[in-house]
Amino acid sequence: MTYNIILTPEQEYRRSETKKNLESLKFNPICYNCKKFCGECEGTTCKVWDGCVYKEKGENPSVYALAPFVAVLIKNEDFDSFDGFLEELRNNRTSVVEWLESRVRGEHFKNEVLTEKYITACKKILEILKEA
Secondary structure, eight states: OOOOOOHHHHHHHHHHHHHHHHHHOSSOOGGBTTOOOOOHHHHHHOOOOOOOTTTTTTSSSHHHHHHHHHHHHHHTTOOOOHHHHHHEEEEEEEEHHHHHHHTTTOOOOOOOOOHHHHHHHHHHHHHHHHHO
């Protein structure tokens, strides 16, 4: 038995953007939440690797949860790539959270307009970060 799922254009677009972000990652998406994230194990560089027996869960949120919302930040040129966002999050988590909170409050640069979609994405990322 097969099921056909009909997506709205917005859902299809969001799905394709999420897939594009995940495929653009330098390392395996599973490895970004590993405490031993070092880029040296076979699972880190092999995209088809579906799990790691040595994985130790870290404090970072799931890459899959962040992917659809980070795409909006990339389009606004806040980050150059999904990897860039994840690296900044790993190195300066508190500054990223403070920056996102300022964007939610409506702080912006001169001649910059923040859309409702952008503010919603910032709120969703903050929610995900607080859950982790």
